[in-house]
Amino acid sequence: MATAQINFTERALDAWVSNTLAGYRTDPSSIPSDGDAWIRDRGGKQSVPGLCLRIRLKKKGGNPTLDDPIIAFYLVRKIQGKKRALRIGERKVFTIEMARDKTLEELRNLEQGVDQRVERKREAAKLANEQAVAKGAAVPYGQVLDRFLEQADLSEGTRKNYLLGVTTTFKAHVDRPLSEFTETFVRELHRERSKESPSRADHDFRVLRLLWNWARDQYRDVEGNPIFGDNPVSLALNKRRTAGATKARWNDVPRKETIIPEERLGDWFAALHALKADPTSQGVRVRACDLLEALVLTGLRLNELATLTWDLVDFQQGTIKVPAPRSKNGRPLLRPMTRRVREILEARFRERDRFTITEPESQGAVATQGGGDPSETESPLVFPGRTHVNPIKDLRALHETITTRTGLVATSHDLRRVFASAALREGVPQLVLKRLLNHLSGSRDVTAGYQISGLGDLRDASQLVEDHILGKAGLLPHTDGPRAEARPTGEDAETLIADLVSGLPEERRAAVLAALRGA
Template sequence: MPEKINFTKRTLDALKPSENGKPRNVYDTAVNGLLVVVSPKGKKIFKVRKSINGETKAVYLGEYPIMTPVQARELAILVLGELVKEQIQHPVIARALGAAPSPIPNPAPNPAPNPAPSPIPSPVWVPTLQQVFHDYLKARRKLRQTTIDDYERCLRVGFPDWLSEPITAINEKKVEQRHAERSQESKARADNEARVLRSLFNFAKREYKNVHHEPLITSNPVEHLSHTRSWNKVPRKETYLSEHDLKQWLEAVNTLPQWYGGKLAAVARVYFLLVLFNGYRRTECSLLTWDKIDFERDTITLEQTKNGKRHTLPLTPATKTLLQVWQQQTPYQAGLVFRATDGERPLQHIDAVVKAIRQRTGRHWALHDLRRTFSTLAHSGGMDSYIIKRLLNHTDGSDVTLGYVISDVETKKEPLNWIADTLLEQGNL
């Protein structure tokens, strides 16, 4: 099996030459056919390798680190698209796609003199699934990076073997089988992956035309899941941390650096506590930047939110101290407040820490449980539903009274302070 890794600055920097003195080929898990060749002296070169009509072709892209992993992937997608064009021009494949007429086995014995030659249409170019995704991102420039990362994960995990295939090769039967297979591992993820694939097909139906300017893609195979009622329709979770569970959870999280250790312990501790104390969504909190925290006015603002509206909350004494201490500890005084171990990306992949806390407390929990715990605690304190919606940055078009109420930081200060004090008391912090 070829060696595969996720191409990032950290993983590529860590690659060492092969011990046998031969070039080391390492493939990317995100783009099929993209690889980096590590020479015996440590030089790293990006290439694309693909079999075209029985012949393996390798295309030089550039040298790392002059070319970044992101640049290599973008160029690789374009090169793979051109190689697919070349593959489709093969006579057998062209006929299979209906791009060239089948040969006539028995021509007429007495053809008319000087017959006009029949025009042979050019082979039809069909984009790969990877190319469709690339074009989709170019057309949807306003997508948040977290959304793009989620889409990439869905394709990389759910359909890795389809990325280099022509999109016309993906049919209803394949989609149904793959959705059933993925549902065995996770019903929610299988549905999410299928929804991403459905969006790409809807985009392709309007984006690509044949030589007659007709849609190249006429149907969406993912819609077959609705016809067969195959969607899992995972019910919305309603779990949260009870007072007993919350006490154990707070003790485990607050002492993460002592019992868990490692680079993630300190940043995960602050991140988890801020998500709980402010009722944040996990992705919104991971995109928080230092310039949106005002220690003089005691405010904290999220710019990138689910509903697109800026969300400002007051800093309570607890969250202010938490963040001030973290600012002294972290080496990054600007930009992202919570960073992954590579120091560049926002903190997102912390499943290992979540799993460790589950084992320590003996209680299964997810990050969104913290937001539901925040909401449940607010309800138990008798807070007005309007205030709770404002604290959670919820919008409700059916509640016309919300449009007539002016909300500011002062309105949120007292209820948020009460929630913070209650959490500190329950956790004996």
């Protein structure tokens, strides 16, 4: 149907709009299905070809409504073979003269190949992109870290370690936009933090480097381009990325290498057993001593063993299970019990304490020693802390007491080194040792995929290591024997030794290699 035409005058247009809407009110069936009515500017010296006025009815519940109709001027013409309607402006803003001038301007642009509608879309997209970039660039460091921790598959201990930077290194910068962590800012803040704690400075800025790389993938503009550019931590601290630098600016604090010498294992165990047997030691002190001995004989991490519950201990099968959520690498671990470890666990089971809960656990359980009350229960934890509800988390006081008595300085993690060193000396295969320590094998190690260590292999290796440690401590009747023949030789020994010291700095690695080979 052809569009109706009239000579555009202010009075004629107002009359057409008024009559059209009145007709719709009188006869709703006359309303077009699309809710649109058009009138074209017809002839005359002042008319502009293609200028139209449009009444557009809004829809409510799927049907056109006469409430607040939209009335606007349009330029209607074919553009690249397609009929198009280019919006000029609303009738309540534009007079007919203004509409004609704007329409002529649009026509001139079209003749020159400039489509204002396309340009407007391009400008709108540009504005949206700029807004997206500004919004992403304004996200503060603390918010990015929170979002990362929500999505990352990390152990609870790692999460807490990452969050330490919020209360230390970046305490004054939690609300600073991540985009403001420039190369210069990173270099200066790292230098200042290094004066207080070189190792913590390196750790927190490695976390920042990880966070920036993650944010670079997550925060993008509307076109999919990264909002964040090159990593400022790499630019500021890496040798190859820092302009004009001859060396990296990381502190590179050597890893801790403390370990209990084999010739002093007897002193360490004697002090531990003396503390446990001390008449003044009871409750949590006794359980802490058992936990410490179990740590050195299993090589497990403190959190893995301290949070052990009785449902994960199978005396019949002789196994200890570390579920995936409590494992550092997120993989479950099934460890066989050795003879001494079984003795410790059986004693803990026999002597497990009963306690009463004076408040519901959901409201903050408070456990106290019981005396036969029907409400008494037993802690599910193998090594419960003072409240029986939470595990033993801090063994520093016990370590310090042993240090005072023996002069030996060793942390809970150092006991893993004792276990690993004993395994190396007893010739435990590298892949078996990785399983015992719950370390991931390299994903590119094809051979490792064919070498499956069963529970029997792990049991034999675990017992071999336990006997070695207790033997050196003088707690076994025989400390030497046929097991010495199992020590690796040649290339196998070199591989095992290299794996054990691979994380040490070069100079220290050379010294430790020399000591191990001479042992």
